[in-house]
Amino acid sequence: MESAAVKSEGLVIPLIDFSLFLNGTPEQRKETAQAILHGFQTAGFIYLKGLPITPEYRKGLFETSAKYFKLPIETKMSHCWTTPEANRGYSAPGREKTTSLTDPEDVKKLRDAAPDLKESLEIGREGEPGHPNFWPLEQGELVGFKKTMVDFHDKCKYLHMEVMRAIAVGLGIDEQWFDSFTDVGDNTLRLLHYPEVKKDVFTINPGQVRAGAHSDYGSITLLFQDSRGGLQVQSPTGAFVDATPIENTCVVNAGDLLARWSNDNIKSTIHRVVEPPSGDGNVYPARYSIAGLSKGLELSTYSDVIIEGLHMIALDIGGEDTFGDKSEFAQHLAALISAALPKVDVRAITYPKYETRGDLHECVSRFQDWLLEQVIDIEVANGTPSPTIDPSVHTILIGHSMGGIVAAETVIALTNDKLIPHSEYEVTGGEREQAPSPEGLNSLMFPYIQGVLAFDTPFLGIAPGVVAHGAESHYNNAAAAWTQLSGLSTVLWGSSSKDQPPTSNKQPVGALPAPENNQPKNNQPNAPKSGGWGNWGKIAMVAGAAGAVAAGSAAAYMNREQITTGWSWVSSHLEFVGCLARGEELKNRVVALVRLNKELDIGFANLYTRLGKASSPKQVSMVGTVLGKERTFCNLPAKQAAGVWKEAINDAATDEAGAHMCMFEAKENPGYARLSEDAKDFIVAWSKNDWYETSTRGDIE
Numbered sequence: 032m033e034s035a036a037v038k039s040e041g042l043v044i045p046l047i048d049f050s051l052f053l054n055g056t057p058e059q060r061k062e063t064a065q066a067i068l069h070g071f072q073t074a075g076f077i078y079l080k081g082l083p084i085t086p087e088y089r090k091g092l093f094e095t096s097a098k099y100f101k102l103p104i105e106t107k108m109s110h111c112w113t114t115p116e117a118n119r120g121y122s123a124p125g126r127e128k129t130t131s132l133t134d135p136e137d138v139k140k141l142r143d144a145a146p147d148l149k150e151s152l153e154i155g156r157e158g159e160p161g162h163p164n165f166w167p168l169e170q171g172e173l174v175g176f177k178k179t180m181v182d183f184h185d186k187c188k189y190l191h192m193e194v195m196r197a198i199a200v201g202l203g204i205d206e207q208w209f210d211s212f213t214d215v216g217d218n219t220l221r222l223l224h225y226p227e228v229k230k231d232v233f234t235i236n237p238g239q240v241r242a243g244a245h246s247d248y249g250s251i252t253l254l255f256q257d258s259r260g261g262l263q264v265q266s267p268t269g270a271f272v273d274a275t276p277i278e279n280t281c282v283v284n285a286g287d288l289l290a291r292w293s294n295d296n297i298k299s300t301i302h303r304v305v306e307p308p309s310g311d312g313n314v315y316p317a318r319y320s321i322a323g324l325s326k327g328l329e330l331s332t333y334s335d336v337i338i339e340g341l342h343m344i345a346l347d348i349g350g351e352d353t354f355g356d357k358s359e360f361a362q363h364l365a366a367l368i369s370a371a372l373p374k375v376d377v378r379a380i381t382y383p384k385y386e387t388r389g390d391l392h393e394c395v396s397r398f399q400d401w402l403l404e405q406v407i408d409i410e411v412a413n414g415t416p417s418p419t420i421d422p423s424v425h426t427i428l429i430g431h432s433m434g435g436i437v438a439a440e441t442v443i444a445l446t447n448d449k450l451i452p453h454s455e456y457e458v459t460g461g462e463r464e465q466a467p468s469p470e471g472l473n474s475l476m477f478p479y480i481q482g483v484l485a486f487d488t489p490f491l492g493i494a495p496g497v498v499a500h501g502a503e504s505h506y507n508n509a510a511a512a513w514t515q516l517s518g519l520s521t522v523l524w525g526s527s528s529k530d531q532p533p534t535s536n537k538q539p540v541g542a543l544p545a546p547e548n549n550q551p552k553n554n555q556p557n558a559p560k561s562g563g564w565g566n567w568g569k570i571a572m573v574a575g576a577a578g579a580v581a582a583g584s585a586a587a588y589m590n591r592e593q594i595t596t597g598w599s600w601v602s603s604h605l606e607f608v609g610c611l612a613r614g615e616e617l618k619n620r621v622v623a624l625v626r627l628n629k630e631l632d633i634g635f636a637n638l639y640t641r642l643g644k645a646s647s648p649k650q651v652s653m654v655g656t657v658l659g660k661e662r663t664f665c666n667l668p669a670k671q672a673a674g675v676w677k678e679a680i681n682d683a684a685t686d687e688a689g690a691h692m693c694m695f696e697a698k699e700n701p702g703y704a705r706l707s708e709d710a711k712d713f714i715v716a717w718s719k720n721d722w723y724e725t726s727t728r729g730d731i732e
């Protein structure tokens with residue numbers, strides 16, 4: 032039943048009778064399927080005979096193709112290939128260069144040095160919205176051209192489905208496993224003509240070929256070649272071996288998509304077309320071939336299947352330390368999610384620099400720009416046809432502390448095209464009004480955000496017990512406030528504890544440090560040193576204090592007269608956390624998130640720290656005594672009516688700020704494993720939707 036069509040340099044391309052798969056006994060069918068799979072796994076190429084295509088039909092097809100290429104160049108140029116999205120139309124000689132290179136500059140150089148000596152016409156599925164085929168005028172010899180090609184396109188669709196079924200049978204999975212990806216027939220029929228060419232063209236330029244070395248992009252290619260020859264396939268030794276034409280066969284090779292689907296279990300092998308082994312006189316005659324390149328599924332879901340991915344963007348305040356050393360927590364979380372969502376790629380990317388100058392909205396727009404860049408890079412790298420309409424990347428924003436607010440603002444901005452409204456909404460007691468949205472929500476956001484997972488983000492301010500230690504009466508004295516708050520200065524910024532500023536700092540506000548290159552002239556000798564935490568720590572110290580003060584409603588702190596130097600620098604950082612002072616804004620933000628969850632199914636949760644066994648009750652004169660186990664860093668919603676807030680208990684922490692900062696340190700937080708599991712569960716639940724279910728990463732080894 033099976034023999035070798037090619038056997039050289041370690042490359043064995045089998046010749047397989049496909050009729051035994053289509054019409055054979057169950058045993059023959061299975062054996063044939065296994066041979067087909069084996070050919071794809073080893074050579075990446077097979078030859079099929081016994082196809083339901085008669086020699087006459089085939090001859091007619093090649094004749095029709097040749098008639099098309101005889102058309103004057105101006106006529107062909109009237110329906111030129113335009114965009115990769117459409118991938119339809121005519122490509123004149125020299126236009127396309129098949130290659131595995133990706134850098135456009137490199138491709139250009141190669142094309143200039145050795146242009147492909149071919150012309151082609153790409154014909155796609157009829158009836159695809161927005162992408163009509165370009166048909167030549169039906170006159171003279173070309174009458175019936177469209178019908179012939181549409182009919183052959185259909186035949187290729189059928190053959191494609193059957194070859195994919197053979198692969199499924201060979202793999203021992205459900206025979207129809209690939210059907211839903213092939214039944215639309217989103218395939219490209221490619222008529223190829225390699226014009227007659229003088230032999231010395233190839234000797235003058237040793238790099239000259241008819242079609243450059245490349246692998247195909249789709250699932251499989253059905254290649255019908257005439258009898259000239261010139262197709263070569265790369266062998267395991269690297270040498271190119273002739274894939275000599277065999278009458279009434281079709282060469283079938285696996286493309287990059289199928290390699291990806293199968294985790295490279297199936298090979299997408301490099302091939303090219305060179306001058307044929309023989310020619311008359313000093314010319315090589317023309318060669319024709321017809322390739323049915325099967326993408327394998329409808330264009331709109333194509334990208335999902337190859338490169339669909341869930342990306343977690345960790346909003347890491349102040350470098351890569353927030354989520355543990357080198358963002359370990361984010362990486363760990365990505366691994367957990369990956370195991371739970373095997374159909375998609377899961378990657379954690381950390382926002383490298385958290386710039387906290389200017390107001391919150393400026394920070395958000397800087398982050399948004401960065402995020403957009405990341406996602407576009409991924410979409411471009413993967414060739415997603417319409418990333419803004421059908422993105423292949425879904426993103427979860429995870430943010431610690433203030434990072435959660437930036438994440439929230441980002442998704443609100445993306446869905447509203449404006450930031451949160453400033454009118455009043457109540458979040459307490461479940462009696463919330465709907466935030467008005469004259470424009471309605473924009474579900475076509477790009478980048479597509481699947482959810483916001485916040486970690487100990489003070490969406491509703493910082494719990495009074497964090498700031499006050501029976502000290503709020505001193506808040507009318509700015510110096511005292513600073514003393515009280517110095518211990519909190521880095522907390523909001525998530526720096527690790529070793530980088531905290533001195534906690535016994537007794538300097539008045541007037542001694543707030545100015546930026547390094549803008550030291551105030553009247554700098555006091557005892558001004559706090561930035562020490563090892565540099566500019567960054569200074570920002571944290573100032574902004575953290577401001578945020579905490581704001582949360583503790585110590586308005587006296589905002590006494591600008593006392594700040595003698597560097598105010599503009601300081602104030603621009605204060606603005607950022609100033610949002611914690613704006614109660615209505617805080618509530619509106621939460622209302623907006625709840626609405627996004629309800630209307631657009633965007634996940635939202637806040638995993639907030641709570642002290643556990645190691646904590647003791649705390650006297651907070653403003654609010655009375657807070658029981659040890661009620662001690663949280665964040666102000667909690669009055670009832671759980673502000674989205675999902677879930678506690679993350681730390682049985683080792685003795686104070687709220689410590690729990691807040693050590694969330695992601697397994698050594699200091701006995702609840703680390705639980706926290707990771709909870710975080711994973713949220714993200715998995717948000718992501719198990721239609722997008723996920725229709726994604727196929729292809730773990731089919």
Ligand SMILES: O=C(O)CCC(=O)C(=O)O
Nearest residue numbers: 223247256262304320322
């Ligand atoms: O013309 C041939 O034989 C090969 C064409 C080819 O490899 C392609 O179009 O991808």
Ligand SMILES: [Fe+2]
Nearest residue numbers: 245246247302
């Ligand atoms: Fe190819």
